[in-house]
Amino acid sequence: MSRLPRLRSSSPDRNHINSDAGPSLPSRMAASGSLKRKAIMEEDEETLDQPRKVAAVGPIRPSRPLQPSRTAANVTTTRGVATKPLTRPRAPTLTQSRGMSAPPTSLKPQSKPTAPVRTAPGRVVSGSRPAAGRAGADDKRFNELQSQLTSIEEARAADAARLAADMEAERNKVAELQNNHLALSRELATAKSQELNQRRELVHASDEIENLKKKHSREVMDLEMDIKKRDREIREVTEDLRICRSDLDRERETVSTLKKTISHQSTSHLTLTTQNHALEAQSTALHSQIDVYASTVSELTLKLEAAQKHIEDLKRDAMDGELVRRKLHNMVQELKGNIRVFCRVRPILPSDIVTYSGALSTSGSSSSLSEGSIDQEKAKGELQANLAFPDTRDHKEIVIASSSSSATGQERKEVYNFGFDRVFEPESTQAEVFEEISQLAQSCTDGYNVCIFAYGQTGSGKSFTMEGGVSETNAGMIPRAVEQVFRVASEMKSRGWEYKLEGQFLEIYNETINDLLGKGEFDKKKHEIKHDSKTGSTRVTDIEVVTLTSPSQVRSLLAIAQSRRSVAATMMNERSSRSHSVFTLRISGVNVGIAGCPGTGERCEGSLNLVDLAGSERLNVSFANGTDKERVRETQSINKSLSALGDVIAALGEKGEKGGDKHIPYRNSKLTYLLQNSLSGNSKTLMVLNLSPLAAHLQESLTSLRFATKVNNTTIGTAKKQSRTS
Template sequence: MSRLPRLRSSSPAGLAADSGPSMPTRMTNSSLKRKAAIEEEDEALDQPRKLPAIGTSNRPTRPLQPSKTASNLTSSRGAPVPRPLTRPKAPAITKTTRGTSAPPTSSRPPSRTGTTARPTAGRVVSGSGPARPTPGGRASDDKRFNALQSQLTSIEEARAADAARLAADMEAERNKVAELQANHRALSMELAAAKSQELNQRRELVHASDEIENLKKKHNREVMDLEMDIKKRDREIREVNEDLRICRSDLERERDTVTSLKNTIAHQSTAHLTLTTQNNALEAQNTALQSQLDIYSRKVSDLTLELEAAQKQVEDMKKEAMESELVRRKLHNMVQELKGNIRVFCRVRPVLPSDLTTYGSSLSSSGSANSGSEGSVDFEKAKEELQANFVFPDTRDHKEIVVASSSSSATGQERKEVYNFGFDRVFEPESTQAEVFEEISQLAQSCIDGYNVCIFAYGQTGSGKSFTMEGGPTESSSGMIPRAVEQVFRVADQMKAKGWQYTMEGQFLEIYNETINDLLGKAEFDKKKHEIKHDPKTGATRVTDVEVVRLTSPSQVRNLLSVAQSRRSVAATLMNERSSRSHSVFTLRIMGVNVGIDGCVGTGEKCEGSLNLVDLAGSERLNVSFANGADKERVRETQNINRSLSALGDVIAALGEKGEKGGDKHIPYRNSKLTYLLQNSLSGNSKTLMVLNLSPLAAHLQESITSLRFATKVNNTTIGTAKKQSRIS
């Protein structure tokens, strides 16, 4: 293993070129750095010289120190800078083979590194492998060894020449330092003349002083680099001697390797016989494994048959699940029809702290006197005094509400009256939003199954309709609209496992003064004329020129509800500080198709359902809400609200008469935009629920009794059977 190529590549920069010692020596690494620094400084000298600024204070001017890198610049008198030295080329070392011969006759002094080269008989310098010794090989080895010694001597001479050249460079550097000192004196004179210049010139002088300091530092670094290069050359010479020693040791090691390889061949012959025996044993083992493989193949065939049977069973179970879903829909619809296609819930809200502020003047002297001193105890007393006499006798089914009132007759005697009302469900003031929605959730399921569902809140102003339908800001206080939407999305995700895929879209309308406004539209109100269109074949209701939004998540619906709530028309009345002055109708349309489950072909059945969630405006009397009649706009709104609610009552009454007597009685749907929009929800094509909201205050007792009577009329009304909107594609 020869190391002579490495000797050539790691030779110091002072090696002589192939052309002989007369060729110029090669430039050292520090000379290359110095040349790069000269080029950078030449570029810097092309820029205008900046003089340090002279301060306005009495600070003494610090004289500029001569830069150690002045040799890299041109002198102020235009003296040329000496060109950097070139690196001498190393002599080419030829690979020769040394044979065994007598010791050389001429003796040379040992090299400076202390390594004495001794010829070794039969050694080969090149890395081409060992050569057989010849009778005349000894003489050639001596010649090659002498050539190596002459090359090493030339290396040392080149190194001494570099040292002399480096001393000359240092002398040139000192001369240039002297020139820089002369330049420094000239600059000092310029500084004395520049004291009258402006502030920006002083800053330029400071910058020039910093540049000179940087040049000094750079010059110090270059001197250190030169010293490091000298040390590096010494280290490289030691490495060359070490490489020569390693080459000789490698040659000895290779000879030992040849001997060991011969011994290895002998051992391999024995190992070959052993491997032949092992191969015969492995062939016998392979035969045994092949028999086991045949057994496993038969087991795989049996398992494949079992897998096919299991897959067939899974497909049968998927078909059974799809059929059971159809049966569930029929049974669910039967249960809803048994409950009635039009149902009425009654909900009484609790007494609020804001009621004390509004009706505090009607409290007794003892209650009002202590209203601000004892906190919650006084609130409970005031609550009992303000609250009307509502009783809920049905503690099991919660379907009855009893209202007791007292009045004075013409003769001054007190007359007490008791009214008993029954509905499908009565919610006491302590009932939560979750309890109310639990009764409504089944109707949301019917909407998924392809039926039209309508839920509307009815009641006087301030009875809690908007809170019931839209709810509050917290999760526990969310209303029927966001809860119904969340359940629809949740059930739609569950139905995917039964082969159904659903798409949903929604719209939000407002009926204000018998005018339809699009709460989700981008244009201003009253700019478009919206018309109501009914499809007698499908039972669907559409409104022209309204924004229909594709719905993908319940959070998107909550954002739409907040946008619509901010646009809805509200105003303050004597009964409610923020009263809804319009009817709002949120419509959620659901389109589903049965596409099958995981390769199981679906039935192709399609269903379309809609969920109408209506928050009616508050019913109220003009003499109560606007006693003085000063606000004509609010009076006009109240008249339109009462007129539309009256039209709703007329439609309910006409439906009741038609259900009792039969015949073709006319139903006045067109008397109001509200009743015409809800025509399909009230005519029997929909499952309808009215939530009656009551105020618990005694001041609103007459309004509450009127609302209870209207709700009783609705509850006693019989309409047709809801029709499922489905078809087979």
């Protein structure tokens, strides 16, 4: 950026003279130079991707004069254009200011003034000089001053004209510099755009080079893989060649062996020819025997046709016998009673000994007792209640004896005798219990509704009875019943029946139905119980129903349901079921017939409900302190539903004795409403009462026995078969 030359003043009054003529040319040139420097700095700061803006240059008209630069040279070059230094006209030196009335300083008075003499109004003259002479001197000085002023004004006018001409020349130079600047700005923008395009082309070329490198690397990798593949093929071919050579050697040995064999066979051929003649003679004899056998075969064919006809008659008789069997089986079940009660007493477990070790008479501190330091047999004898099973033949009675102290201090003994359809002692196995239930599983395939539910206090073995343990010997009633149904369905195929099995598993927790096989979370769906009075079936809305294909599938479903069931620890059981679980197995069959005997088209639908009720116990026994409000609320809900079950049983008993249309309070709880068809006579119902053998649970056991006796004495209607003919 060029700088304008510094102007030097030649007289003290030059600034005063130029101030009347407007802004000076050096000031304008300095302003223009600052604008050019600013535009160039902005262009340097801009990036290549963004075009620079050129500052607009116009006629410079500063409002105030600019001081000349002290460092400017006399001659300055702007973009390669030389400019001449600017000069100012030099004004003549004035010896006296404009408009002065006093005489010049170079004139000295000739004499001191004397007393003033008034010659005219307003004029004072000296008393020592004549008036005419002083007036002439004044006129002379005035003319001199007037001529000086005239010369000054003429010099100023000349300077102004010369200055105007210089300013016009400088303006022309500035305009030329601005044009040069615009041209250079355009050239710079063009160069920048070209540089940007070259950079883009360079980037594009670098991308192409990179792509070519990648392509080349891929081709190199492909070639290396091809080389490896060729090497592998060469190895395989070499191995094949080796195998072929070995095979060739082996074949050569075989050929040599065959040649030797042929030589031996040629000798044997002669012998065989002789034998052939002998066999031909034997063949002639055999043909005669074949004729005899053909006549025998024809006779056997007639007998086979008669046997097949007899077999078809037997199949028809078997189908008719199946119908008779179903009727007789149902009659047997009805004679046993449509509602039956089994009682099962569990054995004393090692955990019971540890739990109630404080009540044992073993010496030593109770806190230091462990399962290994206690005599197991002695501990069981002390903890077990006085239970007896006098009926050793039919196993239908259980006797409980208890002793207590009266108010007078005398020992009072009480004996309670209860009878049920079957009583299982502590030594009974799961297989023995299911043997009595297996006939009910047969009724399901015949088209009847069957309900089996386990009742008892917490820790009495209900879940073990229904679901069982891990091993096959400890399998519960649910997996055994399902396996029995599958086995019966498979056997019935030979009699012309085909069955479809479906299963569902739900729980009733705090009067809320939860789907144990559902995919969602609990309480997200509202499940409702629906009864069909025509078919006698019960359905629950929005419940996951799984098609069953094998008993192993049922075991996996039981594992899933057991992991999702609501359980908690109480004072009577570490893992107590806090809900009622209901496993429902629906069976639908159709008689399609067998080969050679068309089916009747009869359809039957049955269901098997296996219910594991929650533990029943008194609130003060299960939660003595009542600190766990959630467990207390669960226990209250459980006892309420079981109490509703007792009310239904009692109402059914009164209805059976007195008859009439007595109201049965099924809707008092979700449990009784769900089991309505199982308790109203449309189902074959079995209650398995589970008892604890511990003396500490004697009162709870007596309460459960009394309730089971009430159920056993209840009479309900006859179960109806759910079948139809298509």
